[in-house]
Amino acid sequence: MSNPAEMTAGVSAAVGGGHAEVSLGITLFFAALLIAMIVCLAFEEKLHAKKSVIVGAFAVATLLLAGLFGLLPFSEMDLHVGDADIHLPVYIPAIDWGVIFIILGSSLFVDVTAKSGLFTWIALRLTKASKGDPLILLIAYGSMTVIFSAVLNNVTAMIIVGSLTGVSLRRLGITDKLLGFLLVEALLTNVGGLLTLISSVPNIIVGNEAGISFMEFFTTAAPYVVVTSAVTIAMGAKLFGIRRLAGAEEKAEAARLVAGFDENDGIDSPFLFWFGGVSLIAFIVVIASASIPDTLLNDLGMGYVAISFAILALIQHKATADRFYREIDWDLLAFFAALFIVINVMEHAQVLELVGRFLIPILDLGETVGPSVLLIASALASSVTDNIPLAAMLAKILGGLDLAADSPYWWAVIFGANLGGNITPIGSASTLVAMTIIHKSGITLSFVGFVKRAAPYAAAQLLLAVAYLWIAV
Amino acid sequence: MTKLDSFESIFKSADKPVYAYESARFERVLVVTDLTDTEAENLIAQLRSFLSVLGDTPVWRHLGGEDFTTVGRLLEETGNAAPDLIVTYRHLRSEAWRWPHGLGEYLETLTQATDIPVLVLPHPDADRALPHAIANTDCVMAITDHLTADARLVDYALGFTADAGTCWLTHIESRRQFEHFVAAVEKIPEIETDDVRELVEAQLLKEPRDYIESCRRVIEAVGLHVEIKAIVEMGDRVAEYRRLIEDHRVDLLVLNTMHGEQLAMQGQAYPLAVELREIPLLML
Numbered sequence: 001m002s003n004p005a006e007m008t009a010g011v012s013a014a015v016g017g018g019h020a021e022v023s024l025g026i027t028l029f030f031a032a033l034l035i036a037m038i039v040c041l042a043f044e045e046k047l048h049a050k051k052s053v054i055v056g057a058f059a060v061a062t063l064l065l066a067g068l069f070g071l072l073p074f075s076e077m078d079l080h081v082g083d084a085d086i087h088l089p090v091y092i093p094a095i096d097w098g099v100i101f102i103i104l105g106s107s108l109f110v111d112v113t114a115k116s117g118l119f120t121w122i123a124l125r126l127t128k129a130s131k132g133d134p135l136i137l138l139i140a141y142g143s144m145t146v147i148f149s150a151v152l153n154n155v156t157a158m159i160i161v162g163s164l165t166g167v168s169l170r171r172l173g174i175t176d177k178l179l180g181f182l183l184v185e186a187l188l189t190n191v192g193g194l195l196t197l198i199s200s201v202p203n204i205i206v207g208n209e210a211g212i213s214f215m216e217f218f219t220t221a222a223p224y225v226v227v228t229s230a231v232t233i234a235m236g237a238k239l240f241g242i243r244r245l246a247g248a249e250e251k252a253e254a255a256r257l258v259a260g261f262d263e264n265d266g267i268d269s270p271f272l273f274w275f276g277g278v279s280l281i282a283f284i285v286v287i288a289s290a291s292i293p294d295t296l297l298n299d300l301g302m303g304y305v306a307i308s309f310a311i312l313a314l315i316q317h318k319a320t321a322d323r324f325y326r327e328i329d330w331d332l333l334a335f336f337a338a339l340f341i342v343i344n345v346m347e348h349a350q351v352l353e354l355v356g357r358f359l360i361p362i363l364d365l366g367e368t369v370g371p372s373v374l375l376i377a378s379a380l381a382s383s384v385t386d387n388i389p390l391a392a393m394l395a396k397i398l399g400g401l402d403l404a405a406d407s408p409y410w411w412a413v414i415f416g417a418n419l420g421g422n423i424t425p426i427g428s429a430s431t432l433v434a435m436t437i438i439h440k441s442g443i444t445l446s447f448v449g450f451v452k453r454a455a456p457y458a459a460a461q462l463l464l465a466v467a468y469l470w471i472a473v
Numbered sequence: 474m475t476k477l478d479s480f481e482s483i484f485k486s487a488d489k490p491v492y493a494y495e496s497a498r499f500e501r502v503l504v505v506t507d508l509t510d511t512e513a514e515n516l517i518a519q520l521r522s523f524l525s526v527l528g529d530t531p532v533w534r535h536l537g538g539e540d541f542t543t544v545g546r547l548l549e550e551t552g553n554a555a556p557d558l559i560v561t562y563r564h565l566r567s568e569a570w571r572w573p574h575g576l577g578e579y580l581e582t583l584t585q586a587t588d589i590p591v592l593v594l595p596h597p598d599a600d601r602a603l604p605h606a607i608a609n610t611d612c613v614m615a616i617t618d619h620l621t622a623d624a625r626l627v628d629y630a631l632g633f634t635a636d637a638g639t640c641w642l643t644h645i646e647s648r649r650q651f652e653h654f655v656a657a658v659e660k661i662p663e664i665e666t667d668d669v670r671e672l673v674e675a676q677l678l679k680e681p682r683d684y685i686e687s688c689r690r691v692i693e694a695v696g697l698h699v700e701i702k703a704i705v706e707m708g709d710r711v712a713e714y715r716r717l718i719e720d721h722r723v724d725l726l727v728l729n730t731m732h733g734e735q736l737a738m739q740g741q742a743y744p745l746a747v748e749l750r751e752i753p754l755l756m757l
Contacts (some may be wrong), residue, residue, distance in 0.1 A: 120483050156476065163481040167488050256491070262683070265487040327476070436477065 022350045030349035033062055036243035037342065042385040042426070049178025051386070059338040062345040063091055071348040094344035095337050098303045099204050104333055105306025106198060109283060110152045111327050112313035114160075116276030118268035119148065123164045132172050132254025135237055135244045138181060139167055142233040145185045146225065149192025150199045150352055151284065154430035158189050162437040171257050179443050179453075186434030187232055187457045190421045193430075194414065197223045198287060198302065201336075202391035202417035209395035210403070210410040213291035214302075220411070224468045228461050229280035235457055272316055283309045333357070343392050356397045363409075371408035371473075372466045378416025380461055383423035391417045408473045415465040422458040425450040486676070490507060491623035492688040493694050497632030502531045503556035505547070505579075507538035507566045508597065516597065520560060523607045523753075524592075526635045526740060531557070544582045551587060559583065561590040570596040573750055576743075584730045584746075584756050585738060590629060594633045595637065603751045605722055610634060614641040615727045616714055618741055620705075622683040623729070627688050629757055630727040634699050641721065642688060643704040644681035645713050647741075651677070674707065681705045697699070711748050719753060727755040 037058040044051060066072040072090050079086040079093070085188035088471055113119075126144055130136040141161050154385075165181045193200035197207045197217040220377025236242065245251045267273045283305075290297040290305050297305060314321045346352055362373050381390050394413045404408055425435045425447055438445050445453070504520065506513050513535050521533070534554055541547040541698035551559065564570035564577035575581075576593075584591050615630035617623060620642060627642060634640040651674065658669045685703045692701055704717065717723065726749060730742040738746070746754060 117483075120480070120487065124484075124487055159477050159480050163477060167481065171488055236626045256493075260489050260491040262487050262489050265489070265683075266483045431495040433477065440477075 021361075022071065022348075024110070025417055026071075027350045027354055030062065030065075030346055031354055032091035032092065033065075034342070034346055034351055035056065038385050038389060045426075048202055050331045050335075052331045052338060053112045055335050055338040055342060059091070059341040059345075062342055066345045066348060069349075072345065082313075091341045091344075095340040096205075096206060096208070098301050099201075099340075100333060100336055101301075101303025102198060102204055102306050103201065104328065104334065105303060105308070105310045107153065108310035108324060108328060109279075109306060109313050110156060111324050112310070112317060113276040113280055114152075114156070114316070115324075116269075116272040117264075117272060118276040118280065119152070119160055120164075120261045121273070123221055124462070125159060126429045127168050127261055128258050128263070130258070130317045131251065132168075132258040133245050133251065134172075134174055134177060134242050137168070138184065138237055138242050139233055141181060142184055142188050142229060142236070145188040146192035146195070146229045147421075149189045149430070150195035150225075151280070152198060154189035154193045154428065157192065158186060158430040158433040158437075161185050162434060166437060167256065168261070171260070172254055173257075175441070177240060177242055178441055179235055179438060180242055180443065182434050182438050182441075183240075183453055184232060184457075186431045187422045187454060187461070188229055189430035189434075190418050190428055191225055191228050191232065191461065194221045194418050196221070200418055201300075201388050203414060205388070205391045206395045206398075206410055206414050206417070208400040210407070211405045212410065213293075213405075214288045215291060216405065218288075220406070220473065221414075223472065224415075224465065228464050231464065232457055239456070256302060275316060279309065279313060320469065339389055339392060343389070343396060346393075347396065352393060352397055356400075359397065367408060368470060371412035371469050374409060375412040375416040375465060375469060376462060378413050379420035379423065382417050382420025383427040387417040387420060387428065406473070408469050411469060411473045415469070419458070419461050419465060422454055422461060423451065474477075479658065482644065485522065486679075489680075489683050489687065492624055492627060492684065492691045494691050494697075495624065495628050498533045499527050499557045499632075501554065501556040502527070502533050502558045502560060503551065503554045504533065505536045505541075505559060505561040505565065505583075510537065512597070517657065519607055523609060524633070526610050526633055526638075533654075540564075541579075544578055547579055547583065549584055551589070552610055556589060558592060559587075559589050560594065562594045562596045564596060564736070570599050573599075573601075574747065576746055580739070588731065591756045593756055595750055597753065599750070601750045605716070605724065606752045608724065610724050611638040612641070612721060612723050613638065613725045613727060614643055614714075614721070614723045616643050616645070616710075616745065617729060618646060621684045622642040626727060626729055626757060628717060629755060631697060631699060633725055633727065635757060636698050636742070637700075639700045639702055639721075640691065641702050641704060641717075641723070642681075642685045643717070644678075644685075644706075645704070645710050646674075646677050646707045647710060648707045649709065651655050651707060678705050678707070711744055714745065714749060723752060725753050725755060727757065730756045 025348065038056060040047060040049075040054045041051060044054065044294065047054065050203060062070065067074045074090070077090055077093060079088060113209045123144060126140040127137070130140050141164070145157050148160060159363040162182055162185060165185065166178065167183065169175050169178050194203070195218065197203050197214045203217065245254055286297065286305050286309070287302055289295070290300070290302050292298055314324065317324065341351075359374070362370050365368070365373055377396065378390060398409055398413065401409075421431055425431050431450075435445065435450065502524075504513070506516060508516060517533055517535060534556070536550055536554070538549075541550055561580060561583070563580055564575075564581040567577050569575065569577060580591070580593065595606055610633050613630050613634040617626060620626070630640050630642070654673075655666065655670050659666045660663050681749050682703065682705050685701070685705070689701045690698065706713070714726070718726070726745075728742055728745060730738045730746065733735055742756070746756060
């Protein structure tokens with residue numbers, strides 16, 4: 001569907017279709033609840049409440065109200081799987097369990113693999129290979145941030161690279177460059193988060209809805225990620241005056257200082273180390289294979305693959321598996337489950353159709369300007385509130401338009417939702433982690449200070465994304 | 474513990490001080506005694522044999538009891554001589570050596586007022602020296618509760634170890650202090666006591682072990698003909714070192730006494746210097 005007029009008509013038909021007639025008053029009432037939830041999420045820190053509690057409260061309230069208004073039945077839903085009848089409460093099928101299992105499985109797998117010392121080994125080897133030269137270190141840490149964000153998740157990547165940055169720059173006596181390093185790394189987590197389908201939650205949500213395969217996602221996003229990473233690192237080096245060491249004496253001293261890092265210190269068992277490395281490569285290959293159509297893995301889905309690898313990794317720690325369960329981000333998982341319920345209620349209340357109508361002017365701009373405007377709008381929205389509800393809502397709306405998997409609109413949402421996190425420190429979880437490390441290091445950086453420092457990078461990244469949408473997608 | 478803390482801990486643990494060897498040099502040795510000239514000559518002859526590891530390079534000078542009558546005068550004479558090593562014993566110009574409860578005003582001031590290493594011999598009249606004392610430096614032991622990154626201590630211990638001798642690098646954590654810390658942890662419900670006991674003890678002992686490994690690698694690379702042995706454990710320092718001196722027939726103990734800008738002797742050095750009177754001590 002490429003004709004803007006057809007797409008505009010499609011918005012109404014898709015998101016509103018199939019539901020009972022709902023009065024405008026009820027739709028507006030539920031829209032107000034959705035806005036209230038987004039505002040509460042934006043002020044999460046001020047409310048001293050976890051995301052899961054905020055969205056959970058709205059899920060409970062909106063479900064009850066939807067039942068009272070007759071939008072959803074209170075009775076159980078019947079599912080027929082083969083000869084078996086399964087009875088489920090209405091809110092259970094509302095949750096996208098595929099997404100939940102991808103996040104649960106991959107985070108468990110990554111946590112267990114991290115315990116093998118693999119990621120810290122890679123990080124320390126790179127540090128030693130840089131011989132303590134600040135510019136080479138910035139390039140190494142920047143590249144590592146991108147790859148770790150792609151393979152792990154952007155929060156874990158920021159934690160690993162950020163904590164190493166603090167330790168190594170203190171060792172080298174160049175803590176005056178710490179802010180520059182941490183800022184560049186924070187901004188690269190969201191760029192690295194664009195590399196694969198499973199690198200960030202908006203990718204998973206939008207990619208699943210769009211039907212973009214793992215390999216399609218990677219080949220489309222990789223050129224942008226490479227160019228933008230190089231530009232971000234170059235800007236960081238220029239703006240923060242991070243240069244190569246000049247004298248032979250300086251170089252020798254820096255090399256001596258980083259030589260003290262022992263990359264084997266965190267490896268308790270060589271077997272687990274190698275097992276972690278091999279299983280990580282296998283995980284990426286199998287996840288990529290799961291996107292090949294008409295295969296058993298494709299039918300089982302990426303969630304199955306992620307959980308299988310998590311279980312395989314946990315077998316190596318069978319006696320202490322409960323320690324890893326304690327480290328799971330249950331707040332994030334409960335947040336997703338509750339969010340899917342809220343989105344489902346909003347769909348039945350025809351709030352998504354209402355929001356879709358606001359997209360009509362953007363869609364009317366055509367396939368060149370339209371996606372660019374959607375990208376910038378998504379980025380601005382993601383910079384002040386959680387990008388996951390935004391991605392979930394837009395994915396649902398775009399899903400009703402019968403767009404092709406390679407439509408620039410999907411990519412506009414993916415780029416916007418990820419890169420928007422670089423505009424403000426609350427725009428993404430990884431920039432929040434970066435702020436924590438910055439403050440922990442004794443550097444004063446306010447909200448506005450971050451926005452001012454990050455603005456040139458965020459602008460460059462968004463401009464490159466818009467140009468990339470025009471040229472390549 | 475958050476993931477951030479967890480990774481920070483991993484990287485801090487991996488950031489290990491690397492030992493860099495620097496040969497300790499001795500060109501002037503000042504022997505300070507309150508002996509008669511003949512007794513002093515005999516002592517210096519014995520010292521030349523005992524410290525044959527220093528070779529023929531050092532110029533030996535004697536400062537007798539008549540050369541100083543006050544602590545101020547001793548410091549002045551020491552300053553004029555500008556030695557690389559002072560050799561003396563406890564309770565100069567005093568009868569207090571009969572009661573093993575102190576070092577004597579001259580030695581205490583000398584160790585803290587100058588940064589020149591002081592080799593402290595068993596008192597010549599006290600008859601407390603072990604039979605093998607002041608014979609050679611085949612077995613030298615560096616003693617500390619903070620070996621990690623203390624390159625100077627290791628350099629001096631190596632500098633005094635005879636060719637083909639044994640240099641013990643030791644680190645004894647105070648069991649009493651550790652138990653005091655654990656006792657406080659036991660009263661905090663938010664902290665798992667067993668984990669703290671196990672993990673903190675392991676970490677406290679891991680750091681010096683890693684440093685000794687670093688020393689071993691560097692010494693091997695430099696090609697010093699010295700055997701490095703390690704003792705890293707928890708215990709009561711004075712009792713433990715007394716046992717080690719006897720078990721391994723240690724010829725010389727090397728320890729730090731200065732502590733930054735602090736005027737008094739380093740906390741653990743004083744009881745060791747007072748109580749371990751049977752063999753020579755090198756006080757840095």
